[in-house]
Amino acid sequence: MNKNKEKLLNSRYRAEKRFQFYGKSAIFLALLFLTIFIFKIFSTGYTAFQKTWLIVPVTFDAETMYLDENPSKEDLKDADYFDLALQTMFDLDKSASEKQQNDLKRMVSYFFEREIKRELLNDPSLIGKTKDVYLTASDDLDQVFKGNYPRDLPEDQRRVTDYQLKIFDQLVEQGRVESKFNLSFFTYPDSREAELAGIASSFMGSIFSILVCLVIAFPVAVLAAIYLEEFAPKNRFTDFIEVNINNLAAVPSIVFGLLGLGILLAVFQLPRSTPLVGGITLSLMTLPTIIIACRASLKAVPPSIREAALAMGASKMQTTMHHTVPLSMPGTLSGTIIGLAQALGETAPLILIGMVAFVNTIPGSPLDPAASLPVQIYIWAESAERGFVEKVSACIMVLLGFLIIMNLFAQIIRHKFEKKWS
Amino acid sequence: MNLVIFIFIVLLGFTSYYFGRKKAYSIQATNTRLTALPQFYGYYLAIWCAIPAFIIYSLWAIFEPSIVKLIILSDYSNQGYLDDELNLIYEKTKSLSRGQFSGEITPYLETSAEKYLNLRSIAQNSKVVLILAIIIASIVYGYKRISSNNRTREPVEKFLNAVLFTASLAAILTTIGIVFSLIFQTIDFFKVIPLFDFIFGTHWYPAKAFVRDASEPLDPSMYSDTFGAVPIFAGTFFIALIAMCVAIPIGLMSGIYLAEYASTKVRQYAKPLIEILAGIPTVVYGFFAALTVGPFLKDIGTAMGLEVSAESALAAGGVMGIMIIPFISSLSDDVITSVPQGLRDGSYAMGATKSETIKKVIFPAALPGIVGSILLGVSRAVGETMIVVMASGLAANLTFNPLESTSTITAQIVVILIGDQAFGDPKTQAAFALGMTLFLVTLSLNIFALRVVKKYREKYE
Numbered sequence: 001m002n003k004n005k006e007k008l009l010n011s012r013y014r015a016e017k018r019f020q021f022y023g024k025s026a027i028f029l030a031l032l033f034l035t036i037f038i039f040k041i042f043s044t045g046y047t048a049f050q051k052t053w054l055i056v057p058v059t060f061d062a063e064t065m066y067l068d069e070n071p072s073k074e075d076l077k078d079a080d081y082f083d084l085a086l087q088t089m090f091d092l093d094k095s096a097s098e099k100q101q102n103d104l105k106r107m108v109s110y111f112f113e114r115e116i117k118r119e120l121l122n123d124p125s126l127i128g129k130t131k132d133v134y135l136t137a138s139d140d141l142d143q144v145f146k147g148n149y150p151r152d153l154p155e156d157q158r159r160v161t162d163y164q165l166k167i168f169d170q171l172v173e174q175g176r177v178e179s180k181f182n183l184s185f186f187t188y189p190d191s192r193e194a195e196l197a198g199i200a201s202s203f204m205g206s207i208f209s210i211l212v213c214l215v216i217a218f219p220v221a222v223l224a225a226i227y228l229e230e231f232a233p234k235n236r237f238t239d240f241i242e243v244n245i246n247n248l249a250a251v252p253s254i255v256f257g258l259l260g261l262g263i264l265l266a267v268f269q270l271p272r273s274t275p276l277v278g279g280i281t282l283s284l285m286t287l288p289t290i291i292i293a294c295r296a297s298l299k300a301v302p303p304s305i306r307e308a309a310l311a312m313g314a315s316k317m318q319t320t321m322h323h324t325v326p327l328s329m330p331g332t333l334s335g336t337i338i339g340l341a342q343a344l345g346e347t348a349p350l351i352l353i354g355m356v357a358f359v360n361t362i363p364g365s366p367l368d369p370a371a372s373l374p375v376q377i378y379i380w381a382e383s384a385e386r387g388f389v390e391k392v393s394a395c396i397m398v399l400l401g402f403l404i405i406m407n408l409f410a411q412i413i414r415h416k417f418e419k420k421w422s
Numbered sequence: 423m424n425l426v427i428f429i430f431i432v433l434l435g436f437t438s439y440y441f442g443r444k445k446a447y448s449i450q451a452t453n454t455r456l457t458a459l460p461q462f463y464g465y466y467l468a469i470w471c472a473i474p475a476f477i478i479y480s481l482w483a484i485f486e487p488s489i490v491k492l493i494i495l496s497d498y499s500n501q502g503y504l505d506d507e508l509n510l511i512y513e514k515t516k517s518l519s520r521g522q523f524s525g526e527i528t529p530y531l532e533t534s535a536e537k538y539l540n541l542r543s544i545a546q547n548s549k550v551v552l553i554l555a556i557i558i559a560s561i562v563y564g565y566k567r568i569s570s571n572n573r574t575r576e577p578v579e580k581f582l583n584a585v586l587f588t589a590s591l592a593a594i595l596t597t598i599g600i601v602f603s604l605i606f607q608t609i610d611f612f613k614v615i616p617l618f619d620f621i622f623g624t625h626w627y628p629a630k631a632f633v634r635d636a637s638e639p640l641d642p643s644m645y646s647d648t649f650g651a652v653p654i655f656a657g658t659f660f661i662a663l664i665a666m667c668v669a670i671p672i673g674l675m676s677g678i679y680l681a682e683y684a685s686t687k688v689r690q691y692a693k694p695l696i697e698i699l700a701g702i703p704t705v706v707y708g709f710f711a712a713l714t715v716g717p718f719l720k721d722i723g724t725a726m727g728l729e730v731s732a733e734s735a736l737a738a739g740g741v742m743g744i745m746i747i748p749f750i751s752s753l754s755d756d757v758i759t760s761v762p763q764g765l766r767d768g769s770y771a772m773g774a775t776k777s778e779t780i781k782k783v784i785f786p787a788a789l790p791g792i793v794g795s796i797l798l799g800v801s802r803a804v805g806e807t808m809i810v811v812m813a814s815g816l817a818a819n820l821t822f823n824p825l826e827s828t829s830t831i832t833a834q835i836v837v838i839l840i841g842d843q844a845f846g847d848p849k850t851q852a853a854f855a856l857g858m859t860l861f862l863v864t865l866s867l868n869i870f871a872l873r874v875v876k877k878y879r880e881k882y883e
Contacts, residue, residue, distance in 0.1 A: 026675030030672055034699055253805070258854060263603045345701075352835070378705050381713070400702070403702075
């Protein structure tokens, strides 16, 4: 009898241990996912912040550029650099066949002409002289140099030819290949060529969308929250508004994309693919989030504040605007920032309103076509070229960086400025 | 030009505030008692100055383009053009008047363009005149009211109240906007495709709807067996199911552990860390699923002799499950913490262990709330777009093999609407019909879940 009891007790304790173990492993799993996730993004992405350059000696021969003697600055600007640039690449291997010459040309980005031109415009006295010029390596060589590209594949299965590799290895030996910080990733717009693609256009697109979103959503949401929390009579209509807000907060984001497409583009004829439409769509999406946050922080202001103001003879409107609202601002602001962070990461609605179009200019206003950072991630992730994989991860790092900064900012505002009522 | 008018109105509003306040002080100087604080005089005048002008300004901006278009196209009205052709003519006219037109310039078009420019300048001038007139009239009226020391606080506060009320309508307007944007296209869609075929058809090939000459009338028989939504409903359900298989055990167990076992220190760090998972944009999850999880599963499958598609439902569903973990864990954490302590104490007093208490007392008590949180998670899973678009297939296969690719409602909407859309085409309308379905499904899930959670809260609070 006693033995049985002990057995039962032991099995019950074991069950207790097991249950605790399940709980611990659940948390461990969730955190493991997070770690793998972040590790994966960083390990594939950090190389994108480096860019491979070929240092090639360029002989600025006036004849190859079809220039007269003593060309003016204007002449230099209008000159044809293409043949000079081609010649530069061909000079790397003077015995190259025509097919090999083509390979040589493809070792650098198609900006090579522009890069040589920039060099000469910086220093016109170079004419007739030879100088080492940094040329952007093609994205395949870039990947080879970073070790992301297997070299031992058979030649017909990789995009770099044996010949290109041979020349490239020679250049490496001569110290003519250099890896430097990839500034163009931040300053160039999107491009079909991975080595020239940057996030400037989508970054500006995101900034404009978020600004439009802020300008529309913040005032409307704050005013609506003030009305619902402070002024609204308790009746069926305000109940209906409240139910609406709660439901809107849970409507899938893609439905807002359909709203943008069906109403903003089709009915109001706003320009497609622009941050303006994107921002309006996102603002409708973040509206409920901000309203809910603002109402919560209005609710947290103790009634004694309102009563004191009313007792001093302030009107209801003055009480609200001079006392309640300012006191609720820290909570409202941090809620707004969190809502904007959500909007910043949103992709699906922006795809539907056409912000997925290929844009290779940097937008200057919310009315120019643009992409946004998450959409840029989607566009690059869908493209087949190997060079884009690290770009996607790097773009994700930039996006996550922004989200972290925004969330930290929201935390700081909340902790620093919010009054604790005890 | 429009911007100049706008800035002008705003500046005028600000200056009139100071004029109003100054007037109040001058009234005060004559030893008359003011009816309100001086700034209310300012607000009063500013509102009178800016708001009527601003209303006219916005109405004008909304209606001017369509009226101009009507006048221009009235020249072409009895020549038997179709609506689309008329729109094209109008677009051509506009770009010609801007001097950006590259195409054949017919004399007709030229006269239209001239007329267009003419109309625009007339409209612009009359707008300026009208707005100036209104500003002057309303300022004079407002100033008179102030000078005779009428009440100013009440009207100003009434106005503010009206503004607040209008803002609170935004939520309703958004809902109405969603319903309107979906409903017309959906009705048009069901005019061509019978509702029955949509709900019970088993073939979904929207690409087939492309092969149509726009000038020919619609032939509904062409679309039989094209828009049968069963495969995508099944795919949506299936991927959501996989996601919940990942999210429920992990989310629920971590919720329980955090609420019942974890020390304050663990809770303090683990909870926000898990919630980071909810803050990561879904496109990032999609990339992760497509780049890492999909190929990983494929490798494992090949090693085990299974055929695994690189874009499998399992990869998309699994990653989606990870995304939903924090929703379920924090909600169930909240729900479990709000179970009254008395229930726990009673159970302990009877000699139950902690896990027995949780399993037999707390869990049943918290069940409605937990069900609510799971339903909210399901509604997330059903509405999730980017993970499926990037990690699962885009072709709608009717399959329940997690290793094959399937498609969902959201993914199909993106597939159909990415790129250029032609409104009035059954294919585009199909996307809106799917959107409507999605909206209704998630809406009912949410309403139901919120109701369950609310009922539960009322029980214990």
